[in-house]
Amino acid sequence: MQRFYYVMTAMLMVPALAAAQQSAGGKPGHPDLSGLWAYTIDLPPIALKKEANGSVAINKIDKGLALPRTAQVPGAMPSTPAPSYRPEFRAKVKTLFDTESRVDPVFYCGKPGTPRIGSPRKIVQLPNEIIFFYEDISGDPYRIIPTDGRPHRVNGNPSAYGDSVAHWDGNTLVVDVTNFVDDTWFGENGYFHTDAMHVTERLWRVGENLAYQAIVEDPKVLTAPWIMPARLVKPSTDPLEESPKCVEDDGQRLLNNDHHQQR
Amino acid sequence: MANKIRAVLIAIAALCAAGSLWAHHSTTAVFDTSKKVTVTGTLTKVDWVNPHIVVLMDAKGAGGNAESWKLESNPPSWFRRVSVGRQDFAKALGQTVTVEANPAKDGTLYGYLVKIKFQDGTSLELVAPDKQEAAAK
Numbered sequence: 001m002q003r004f005y006y007v008m009t010a011m012l013m014v015p016a017l018a019a020a021q022q023s024a025g026g027k028p029g030h031p032d033l034s035g036l037w038a039y040t041i042d043l044p045p046i047a048l049k050k051e052a053n054g055s056v057a058i059n060k061i062d063k064g065l066a067l068p069r070t071a072q073v074p075g076a077m078p079s080t081p082a083p084s085y086r087p088e089f090r091a092k093v094k095t096l097f098d099t100e101s102r103v104d105p106v107f108y109c110g111k112p113g114t115p116r117i118g119s120p121r122k123i124v125q126l127p128n129e130i131i132f133f134y135e136d137i138s139g140d141p142y143r144i145i146p147t148d149g150r151p152h153r154v155n156g157n158p159s160a161y162g163d164s165v166a167h168w169d170g171n172t173l174v175v176d177v178t179n180f181v182d183d184t185w186f187g188e189n190g191y192f193h194t195d196a197m198h199v200t201e202r203l204w205r206v207g208e209n210l211a212y213q214a215i216v217e218d219p220k221v222l223t224a225p226w227i228m229p230a231r232l233v234k235p236s237t238d239p240l241e242e243s244p245k246c247v248e249d250d251g252q253r254l255l256n257n258d259h260h261q262q263r
Numbered sequence: 264m265a266n267k268i269r270a271v272l273i274a275i276a277a278l279c280a281a282g283s284l285w286a287h288h289s290t291t292a293v294f295d296t297s298k299k300v301t302v303t304g305t306l307t308k309v310d311w312v313n314p315h316i317v318v319l320m321d322a323k324g325a326g327g328n329a330e331s332w333k334l335e336s337n338p339p340s341w342f343r344r345v346s347v348g349r350q351d352f353a354k355a356l357g358q359t360v361t362v363e364a365n366p367a368k369d370g371t372l373y374g375y376l377v378k379i380k381f382q383d384g385t386s387l388e389l390v391a392p393d394k395q396e397a398a399a400k
Contacts, residue, residue: 039340039344041340043337043338043340043341043344044337044338044341044389045392046337046341046389046390046391046392047345047389047390047391047392048342048345048346048347048387048388048389048390049386049387049388049389049390050347050385050386050387050388051384051385051386051388052384052385053384053385058390058392059345059346059347060345060392061341061344061345061392062344101289101292109313109314135340137313137314137338137340238344241343243313243339243340244311244312244313244339245312245313246312246313246314247310247312247313247317248314249317249335250292250293250315250335253293253367253369253373254292254293255292255293255368255369256289256291256292
């Protein structure tokens, strides 16, 4: 009898769990990607020691919020190690990489653009569109992405985040992005592109987490699509705040080209 | 004290090795992380800006000359996630503070703020997360 109760309880819970996966504003049957998602940009691995009235507190960054890039992500496409540039552009990429701290637009408060900005900090999923919100030092961009089957805009101006339309491929939201300016980099290490860049972003749920993966194509400079490693992002309760303005002042003081990876 | 200094140096070394948006250039491309200066003076400005917060101080140099120091530190997004906001610095505007910093390699009155001690006896300090017990002693 007890076993029957467990089976019945489980059966009753299945539709409830399925409903919980559906969008409140989206169409039935589609997973709900809405919510606040963790800040995935790496921060200094430093703790803050706070002393007050004889007491000491150590505040540490919660590094568990963004799962490591190397984590296996169920449902992800196999990634390619690095973008495959045409031979005539490989020297340029190396030069940009070597001098990255001096020439990377992002270092000087420039927009990272799509897909370098990564996964959204907040998603609002509506019946005919989905809205991505970001937190970035260059500002806090948003993208309003139609999901009603309409094509790309014909006369839109090129931009760092491009023109996006999306559709569902099973439980995966597929965002097709075109019409880029050519002065952003699509990733670290001098990954420049042209106005012919085409980006496909894939977002899906893995349990409570959000999975994000992007594919970059640019036939003018790449010999093959670059499939970036997928990343799992945890849900967050950290509210999305307006980022302070960006004022970079170290560029004129650099005494060497040492630099970090960033995203 | 030696442990404390070592912990801070480890923290700065970790800063240099960080893979992150917050700095992009290495700290060592601008600052001499093997040195530390201590500056006491009046806190005159707190700029809560990306990619690094900036504080300004008026102090007196070794010869009694007036010096205007500029100090940057970690990004606002980092401070926010260790529960520190602009007001935690700005509360001391116009007051005397003591700052420990890695000086700029170019010899200017510029540094990377590692610790700030306020007039009310409170302080904020960047430490290596794994050395927190040693740093706290």
